[in-house]
Structure formats: structure tokens, C-alpha cells
Amino acid sequence: xxxxxxxxWLDKDLIKHLSDQFLYTYPHFFVEKSRDTxxxxxxHDFTPGNPLISFIEEKIKNQFExxxxxxNFTRIYFNVAHPGMNGEFHVDSKDTNSGPSIMLxxxxxxEGGDFYYRPDPQDNLxxxxxxxxxxxxxxxxxxxxxxxxxxxxxxRITLVFKTYVEPN
Numbered sequence: 001x002x003x004x005x006x007x008x009w010l011d012k013d014l015i016k017h018l019s020d021q022f023l024y025t026y027p028h029f030f031v032e033k034s035r036d037t038x039x040x041x042x043x044h045d046f047t048p049g050n051p052l053i054s055f056i057e058e059k060i061k062n063q064f065e066x067x068x069x070x071x072n073f074t075r076i077y078f079n080v081a082h083p084g085m086n087g088e089f090h091v092d093s094k095d096t097n098s099g100p101s102i103m104l105x106x107x108x109x110x111e112g113g114d115f116y117y118r119p120d121p122q123d124n125l126x127x128x129x130x131x132x133x134x135x136x137x138x139x140x141x142x143x144x145x146x147x148x149x150x151x152x153x154x155x156r157i158t159l160v161f162k163t164y165v166e167p168n
Contacts, residue, residue, distance in 0.1 A: 003117065003144070005130065009104065009137040010056075018052075019107045019134070022157050028080050034088040034147055041087070041150075042080035060102060060161060064139070069165040071099050078106065079148070081156045087147035089118065092162055098142035099163030105136045106159050110151030117146040132156065 010018075022028075022044070032043035046053045053076055065071055081087070092101045103115075113132035117140065120126050130138065132151075140146065142162065150156050 003119070003130070003141075004137075004139040006137040006139075007133060008135050010059075010135055012135070015106065015135040018159065019157065021052075022078050022080070022106060022159070023155060026078070028078070032077075032079055034090040037088070041082075041085040043077050044080075045075065045077040056104075056159075057161070064100075064102075068099055068163075072164045072166070073161055074164050075162040076160070078157055078159045081148065081150040083150055083152050083154070085150045087149070089116075089145045089147050091143050091145055093142040095142075095164070097164055097167050099165040100139045101142045102161040102163065103138045103140075104159040105132055105134055105138075106157040107155060108134045110154045110156060112149050113151045113156045114149050115146065116149065117144055119144070121145065 026044050028042040028044040030039050030042050032041045033039050057073060057076070061071055092098070105113075109132055115130040115132065115138060117128055117130075118124065118126060119128055121144070130136075148156065148158060
């Protein structure tokens with residue numbers, strides 16, 4: 001599976017609302033890590049039934065299930081990385097039935113903040129990057145190594161959907 005990029009995925013008023021809500025209203029905790037290390041950034045896990053997140057879940061299913069199969073969400077959360085809180089290369093899942101990882105870039109663009117990934121798991125020297133843009137949706141293989149770089153001037157928030165696809 002190749003990495004997909006979809007720009008301007010949500011309505012502009014909705015992405016602004018998410019940015020404001022995630023930064024100023026929803027509590028987030030210093031618990032998120034890329035690997036089995038100490039925490040690197042803040043996060044907030046959503047419980048099932050959140051109306052706003054349920055709407056986005058349905059949008060994802062309606063748009064992508066024909067391509068990826070029946071998507072079940074195993075975890076939905078947002079990450080908050082303040083300047084200096086860079087991620088580390090990691091995979092989202094080692095489960096062979098993992099569906100794609102889906103990440104939405106929520107906050108307005110700052111300095112830095114790029115998404116880095118290794119398209120070839122056999123070549124650690126091959127690293128690609130995707131520039132951070134607010135309202136950019138990334139869909140990628142959950143087994144692909146990747147990480148997010150923090151902004152140098154403000155908080156960087158991404159909304160992440162980890163999925164599972166029932167085997168045929």
C-alpha cells in the first residue's frame with residue numbers, strides 16, 4: 001500500500017473547530033510515546049460515542065471502505081507535540097490484519113512539523129518526508145516506519161485513526 005495524501009479533506013470551519021477544541025478544550029496528558037521509551041508528547045484518547053469523532057469515523061468509512069475493506073477502529077486519539085517534542089521512527093502495528101493508519105493534520109502550519117517515513121523497510125537510509133499542511137489527510141500502511149517532527153514555534157496536533165480489517 002502506498003502512502004496517500006488528500007488535501008483539504010474536511011470543511012474549513014470544521015478543521016478550525018477541531019484545532020481550537022483539541023488545543024484549548026479537550027484535556028491531554030503527557031503519556032504518548034513512539035516506542036517503548038519515556039513519553040515524548042501529549043495525547044487524548046477518544047471513547048466510543050463522541051459525536052464529533054463519530055461523524056469523522058463515518059466519513060472515513062464512507063470514503064475508504066470500498067478500497068480497504070470493512071474498517072474497524074482500534075484507537076482514535078490526537079497527539080499534541082510542543083516545540084522539541086519530536087517523535088521517533090516506529091510502526092503503528094505489527095498485526096498482519098491491521099488496516100491503514102489514518103492521520104489528519106489539524107493545527108495551522110508552523111515552522112517544521114514534517115512527517116517522515118521509510119517507504120522501504122529493508123533500507124534504513126531511504127527516508128521520505130511530507131510537508132505538514134493543515135487539513136491534510138495521510139493514509140498509510142500501519143507497518144511502515146514513520147514519525148512526526150514538532151514545529152519549532154507552536155503546538156502541532158494530529159488526529160490519528162488506527163484500524164483493523166477483518167480477514168476474508
